[in-house]
Amino acid sequence: MEKESAKESVIITQGKYVASAVKKEQYPEKELPEIVFIGRSNVGKSSLINSLTRVRGLARVSGQPGKTQTINFFELTAKLDGEEERKAFYLVDLPGYGYAKTGKERRKIWAKFINEYLLTSPRLQFVCQLIDIRHDPMASDIEMFEWLVAHNIPVLIVATKADKIGKNARQKQIAAIRRTLGVKELSILPYSSLKNEGRSDLLDVIRDVLVQ
Template structure:
């Protein structure tokens, strides 16, 4: 794997909304790698995307859980240093509907599950899935079941613990340990993030850029 030039950090220079889809034929054309964001409703997927891209209105956020009802594609342009020279790379960010929202009708949940599963199993561009979990609470049954399903499919999933500004730094290690033990992973495999403070943004960018350099 290629290494970043140590003198400069990668960053997003531009991001744009492309399309909302529920079927494969609606996905945008192109061969850019894809990174998908999934988690329980109201865990902060859209806020994380906006934070990473430094574009407050890019992915629409809402206080109402279950608001995202389609697969939303964004094209994100990165600037990074590679082998002592500056390079530009493009990538798709994919914002998926949240799971586990009890007030969503059963037929709607089945519809979401169908097109989300089809996306995960059919997208040839998918390089990383960030599963978001609220750091304040232990993973819920839907988090556990979804994580297990992703791993059984051999999909490249990584955990991002969101809303890290909502707990004290002294409790963060404890909460990350609970998430790790519940999901059967190591705490070091978990990224943290706060859309409010921006904490963890650089680490998340570094992880994304390693995908671009593969």
């Protein structure tokens, strides 16, 4: 375990839940860089957050899709390779989209406060949009991706549940996701929360943002 940590460019030393918000007044007061996670309900967002931070149960894994109905802020402290000072940042967990059982009115309210956050937060660094690697992106995935691109919000596609399919199928699905989203050169990061595959790659991206 120690050997593995020694190779990592980012070591998360602390992680804690700090706030849930549906409006600006409820956002945390500290002015820290924000890295955002969004995806369809049941895409494995909570599992990925727990895998990335290695803080067990930091994000609650629910068997009930659409359970997260607020913007949840987690404050993380990281030791970065080559940097003396530790860096603090927020990991921001947005409600899952595209869950059929959520009523239309409720979806409108969610969309309003999610859009407000994404468009007005001055500290947002980039958005990790999670897509299940086993399936082609759904209409709601495409809509969210296009919305982020249209509003010049940097987005990294993270293909979750990568352990569920073989290596050849993985490459085919990554190509299919690129094709469906309509960007040939799109960076897609396969991730397995179960095996922590892709964790060091995602931490590298986070490090690059934090040292800017």
